[in-house]
Amino acid sequence: MEQFAAVRRSKDGQPVRYLVVDDSVFARKNLARIIETFGGQVAGEAGDGMTAITEYERTTPDIVLMDITMPQMEGIEAAEKIVKQHPEARIVMVSSVGYQENIVAALQRGARHFVQKPVKPEVLYEVIKYVLGEDGTVAQAAGAGA
Amino acid sequence: MKMELIQPFINAADAVLAQGLRCPMAMGSLSMDEEAYRRKGVAALVSLTGDIEGRIIFDLDAETALRVASRFAGADLPESDELIKETVCELANQVAGNAVTTLNDQGFHFRVHPPVLHTSEHGAHGSEDTEALVMCFETSIGNVFMNIALRYNRSHELAAAGA
Numbered sequence: 001m002e003q004f005a006a007v008r009r010s011k012d013g014q015p016v017r018y019l020v021v022d023d024s025v026f027a028r029k030n031l032a033r034i035i036e037t038f039g040g041q042v043a044g045e046a047g048d049g050m051t052a053i054t055e056y057e058r059t060t061p062d063i064v065l066m067d068i069t070m071p072q073m074e075g076i077e078a079a080e081k082i083v084k085q086h087p088e089a090r091i092v093m094v095s096s097v098g099y100q101e102n103i104v105a106a107l108q109r110g111a112r113h114f115v116q117k118p119v120k121p122e123v124l125y126e127v128i129k130y131v132l133g134e135d136g137t138v139a140q141a142a143g144a145g146a
Numbered sequence: 147m148k149m150e151l152i153q154p155f156i157n158a159a160d161a162v163l164a165q166g167l168r169c170p171m172a173m174g175s176l177s178m179d180e181e182a183y184r185r186k187g188v189a190a191l192v193s194l195t196g197d198i199e200g201r202i203i204f205d206l207d208a209e210t211a212l213r214v215a216s217r218f219a220g221a222d223l224p225e226s227d228e229l230i231k232e233t234v235c236e237l238a239n240q241v242a243g244n245a246v247t248t249l250n251d252q253g254f255h256f257r258v259h260p261p262v263l264h265t266s267e268h269g270a271h272g273s274e275d276t277e278a279l280v281m282c283f284e285t286s287i288g289n290v291f292m293n294i295a296l297r298y299n300r301s302h303e304l305a306a307a308g309a
Contacts, residue, residue: 001220023260024239026232030219069239069260096243097258099250116247117240118165118218 004125006039006139007132009062016128016136017043019061021052021078022094023070027117031065031094034121038128039139049073049081056082056089062135063128066111068095068102076106083110090131094119151198151249151296152279158244159283159292162237166218167285174282174289183278186291187211188230189264190238196256198249200296203264204238210288217287235261241292256299 007016018035020042022028032042044059046052050073056064064082068075079091093106098116106114112131115124129136156173163171187207194200206214208230215233216223223229238261246258278295 024232024236026215026218026229026236027239033219033221069243069258071260096240097246098243099247101250117243118162120165 001033001037002121003037004039004121007125007128007136008039008139010135010137013137013139015039015041016063016132017041017059017061019044019046019052019055019059019064021046021049021055021064021070021075022067023047024067027067031119034119034124037121038125040128049075049078052078053081056086062090063131064089064091065094066091068093068097068106076102076109076111079106079111080109092124092127092131094124148298151298152294154245154248155202155241155292155294156281158241158248159290162240162244163283163285163290166237167214167287168217169286171283171285174284176279176281179278179280179293183264183293185264188234190231190235190261191264192238192242192261193259194242194246194256194296195259195299197254197299198256198296199299200294202238202242202296203291203293204234204241205264205291205293206234206237207288210290213287214290231263235263237290 008014009016018040020028020031028045035042043061044055046055048070052066066075066079075093082089082091091111093111093114094117096117103114113127115127183203186205188211189203189205191201191203211230211233212223212225214237215229242258278293280291280293283290
């Protein structure tokens with residue numbers, strides 16, 4: 001899998017911490033592998049919206065990658081509840097269902113961005129950098145700029 | 147079954163498989179099946195409800211599912227029943243989601259339900275399982291079968307006509 005220049009937290013230079021929410025273990029593992037190629041760290045995982053809320057409280061991640069179609073509580077509702085409690089939460093919806101209504105609903109309820117499955121690592125990488133803004137920094141590879 | 151309902155699923159399957167597998171692929175056999183569904187390997191079913199209702203089933207043999215999982219992950223994965231089931235479900239989920247995106251943008255509104263494993267050897271008889279379109283995507287790592295049975299929801303059509 002392609003490696004990317006590591007994206008780190010500006011405040012302390014530590015790896016960006018992610019909460020990965022998807023009812024498919026396969027999808028979560030794939031996202032975790034992609035996150036590793038960004039130099040990130042999986043702080044927690046959840047398989048439904050309810051667990052996502054409790055995992056957010058427990059792990060306080062820098063970024064949440066949130067599926068939409070899930071049992072018990074869907075991703076958009078979970079995103080809304082998290083953002084209500086934590087307006088600073090950075091939630092990126094990651095779903096195969098990418099029609100405009102869904103995207104608008106997610107953004108209106110507090111999500112910061114949307115990435116359609118199957119996830120292209122290079123697309124997610126750019127979205128992560130955008131969503132982090134000044135709170136993220138791209139680490140220079142050793143010897144770069146020499 | 148209307149081709150306008152089917153085509154987005156064919157396009158979505160083609161796109162998802164091409165991106166995930168990164169190997170040559172061709173559409174093989176295509177047939178209408180009026181009998182109840184007969185499972186070939188590990189099968190996942192995604193139900194749709196709303197303006198359009200029905201279901202799609204993805205069906206792969208276990209060896210192919212493991213190879214598909216490894217291609218999607220970009221690394222060789224160990225054999226595991228759970229991983230194989232997860233792979234088939236996620237494949238069905240991604241194809242259904244991408245197709246629904248296209249159909250929604252055409253004005254159809256419906257809900258995609260999370261994929262479930264189709265464990266019985268035969269599908270239930272009934273209108274949902276009649277006139278299913280069965281197609282096979284032939285890839286260099288194995289065959290992927292897709293079985294689609296969709297129809298317009300008549301109550302939604304009548305409600306729209308009466309509006």
